[in-house]
Amino acid sequence: MNAKTKRRLIVVTGIIVIVLVVVLAVVGGSSSAKSVKIADMTGGQYADQKIQVSGNVVENSFTTDDNVLTFDIYDPDGDMTQQLRVVYEGGVAATFGNDVTAICTGRVGADGVLHATELVTKCPSKYENSTDALGVAQLAGYGDSVLDKPVKVTGVVKDGTLTAAGQGDRFVIADADGAGELPVLFEDALSDEVKDGSVLVLTGSLNEDGKFHATDVAIAQ
Known part of the structure; x- marks a missing residue:
C-alpha cells in the first residue's frame, strides 16, 4: 500500500468515525428521558x-x-x-x-x-393454595344458591381470552378437563405471570349473568 492510498484510508476512516459519533449523539439525545x-x-x-x-x-x-x-x-x-x-x-x-x-x-x-x-x-405476583377452591363445573353445580356469595374458585386461563381492564370480561377460566368455562370480571392489576394456560385461584362471587366478579386473583401454588 503506497502513501497516497494510506492517506485516503485514514481520511475515509476519520469521516466514518465522525459520522458514527454524530449519529450516536443524535440517537442518544432523542431517546433519553428525564x-x-x-x-x-x-x-x-x-x-x-x-x-x-x-x-x-x-x-x-x-x-x-x-x-x-x-x-x-x-x-x-x-x-x-x-x-x-x-x-x-x-x-x-x-x-x-x-x-x-x-x-x-x-x-x-x-x-x-x-x-x-x-x-x-x-404488578407483583400473588400465590395461593387451590386445595380449598371449587372447580368451575363444581361452582356451576351449586346453581343459584351461590349467587352473590363469597366463594373461591380455581381454573385455567383459556387461550386468547386475556384482555386489559375496562374491556368487559377480563379473561375466561376453565377446568383442566374442559368440563366448564367461566367468564371473569376483574378491573384491578394482573401480574405479568398471568398468561394463557395459567392456573389461577379467584376470590369473589358469581353474579346472575353467570359471570364471576373477582375481587382477588392469585396464581395457584
Whole structure:
C-alpha cells in the first residue's frame, strides 16, 4: 500500500468515525428521558420535554376510545391527591388495571397531560393454595344458591381470552378437563405471570349473568 492510498484510508476512516459519533449523539439525545416525580409536574417546567414518570393507576380512572387509553396516576409514596393524566395510543397489556404501577414515557403538552409513547406496567405476583377452591363445573353445580356469595374458585386461563381492564370480561377460566368455562370480571392489576394456560385461584362471587366478579386473583401454588 503506497502513501497516497494510506492517506485516503485514514481520511475515509476519520469521516466514518465522525459520522458514527454524530449519529450516536443524535440517537442518544432523542431517546433519553428525564425521570421525574408526579409532584415535580405541577410547575409546568417540563412542558414539551421527554420525561419518564412512574405512578399507580387511580382506581377506575381509565377509559379507552379508538385504541387511545386515558388514565390518571398517583405517587403511592407521596401526596395521593396529586395526580397526572396520561394519554397513551397503542396496544394495552392485559396486566393494565386499577392500582397497577405504570411507567410512562413521553412528552407533556401545554394542557399538562403526559402524551406517552411508551407504557410499561408492573404488578407483583400473588400465590395461593387451590386445595380449598371449587372447580368451575363444581361452582356451576351449586346453581343459584351461590349467587352473590363469597366463594373461591380455581381454573385455567383459556387461550386468547386475556384482555386489559375496562374491556368487559377480563379473561375466561376453565377446568383442566374442559368440563366448564367461566367468564371473569376483574378491573384491578394482573401480574405479568398471568398468561394463557395459567392456573389461577379467584376470590369473589358469581353474579346472575353467570359471570364471576373477582375481587382477588392469585396464581395457584
